[in-house]
Amino acid sequence: MNSLLVKSIALACGASAAVGGGILAWSKGLFSNSKSIKNKLISEKYQILKSDSTHWTKIWEQYQKGENKDWKFKGQINSIELLKTACNRVIEESRENQSLYKNASKWCVVPRKAEEFVSGLLDVTEGKDGDAWGRVLTRYANTKTPKSGSPTKYALEGVLLSEPNDNNKTDNIKKLQGGCSSRRSKLTYELDFDGSIKEMEEWCVDRRN
Structure with a gap:
């Protein structure tokens, strides 16, 4: 050979x-790396934060709050730079780790508003979607506790109705719209972001169908 x-x-x-x-x-x-958290985030229309982004300051303020019990990364993170390092590490992990993915979507991306995650939101402009808001108001009024006496509470914190009647229906709808408007503008890094989405799904859409 x-x-x-x-x-x-x-x-x-x-x-x-x-x-x-x-x-x-x-x-x-x-x-x-098709299964990395980074690729999963990008596929769901998130943008990964760059190290020089101005968003880090606000994100860090939220991350270090004492109320932040559920969204901490492992290890001691006591500075913005360490948070950036944690994000860089985490986004390369497998997307099958849902806990890490959820944390990354909160701390490691360009902030997004809650309204982007809920479909069918009613218009909060005065006079818009009036009939639908009327139906929501009827449901919402039934969440009052206690039914009599005071202090009264409703399903949405900060959204208290005047005693429902035809004369103040318009005013009560405005209050509901205000509550929905404030929740629509919640950003992904805010600690009450997920709760706001759940509230919007219940009280800021017409559930007639």
């Missing part, structure tokens, strides 16, 4: 082994 043939066979075998190894590595995800 001449030397040229031997070299050809060796090269072919080497190429075959390389291709086979590449396929195996790909199947194990070693060469693919």
